[in-house]
Every structure is written in C-alpha cells, then in structure tokens.
Amino acid sequence: MDERKRDSMVAYLRRRMAQVGIKVADLAAALAEDRSKQKSVRYRNAFGDTWDGKGAMPQWLVQATSAGQSLEHFAAAKPAKKLVSRAPATVDWSKDPFAGTRLATARA
Template sequence: MDERKRDSMIAYLRHRMEEFGIKPEDLAAVLASEPAAQKAGRYRSATGDSWDGQGEMPQWLKQAISAGQSIDHFELSAAPAPAPQPKKRVDWQNDPFAGSPLARSNNR
C-alpha cells in the first residue's frame, strides 16, 4: 500500500472511530485480548513468514532445510533475545604511544 492510500485509510478509520465513540485505548485493549493476536508461530523466517508446526511444512521452510539450514535456526525461543551490549569505548587521550612512530607503524 502506498503512503497516500495508507494516510487516507488512517483518516477514514479515525473519522469512523470518532463517529462511534471508540478511543484508541479501547481498540488496543480488544486487539490485545484476541486469541488470534496472541497466537504465535513456532518457526519464523527472516522475512516474517511463520509456521506453528501444525499441518504441512511451508515451502519457505522446506527450501531452507533442503539448502542445509537446520530447522532449529527458525525456531522461536520462549524468552526474548538479550539486548546487545554497547561496545566499550577506547580512551585514546591517555595512550602513551599516541603520535610516536610505534603508533604510526604499518606492521600489524
């Protein structure tokens, strides 16, 4: 959907919500309580395709496995992935070799 259509749809929905007295909080509460919204897939691809493990295996997963990828790679964990730690910054102000021939050496 292009941006113009999206903006038009948002305006329409806001108008209709106002017309019926629906607040965004009401809508959010209903969406959060729906079982379909809570149903998560067991496997997910990098492009967002998912499969709950029931029924026939989807084509995207069959192709990945036949290409040598493990099915475990696509399995969703129950716990969220840990947040990446920020890289430690190096303080070059106190570097004893700054400006010396040793610091400019190309022998690495």
C-alpha cells in the first residue's frame, strides 16, 4: 500500500471512530485483551473452540479425548517465527554431467 492510500485510510478510520465515539485508548485496550487471550490458549480444535488449560475441561475436548484422541493433538501451536527471506541459492551448472544431453531437457 502506498503512503497516500495509507494516510487516506488512517484519516477515514479516525473520522469513523470519532463519529461512533471510539477513542484510541479503547482500541488499544481491546487489542491488548485480544493478544492476551491468544497467548493463554493452550488447546484449540478445528472449529476455533479454545481452552486455556484452567478449570474444567470443555465438552468438546472431553468428547474428543473419550473417543480416543490425544490431548496433544489439540495443543495450540506457538506462533511461527518470521523467516528472513533469502535470495535463492545459485547453482553451478558448469559441472553438470548431463548438460547438453537429452536428460537435461527431459520432463518428469
């Protein structure tokens, strides 16, 4: 997104927030609450149901474990670390024994 579009979007969002009565502090608090909820999730199923591992086990997890599924199956994965994009490795084709032969151009 270019800078002009971004500035336009920010201005639009601020205008709409003012119309509805939402303050920046309210928005920041809501985002912080969402982040803390996501961090506390220890188990999750395919439908998005979650459990933090505290208190009674929810019904969906009780049913799954009594049906034979392991608790580890539902363990929420930790967020993956961002991978640094690297340039693709260059290949030295000068020592390719099949260069120039039919095998070099054959399709699988």
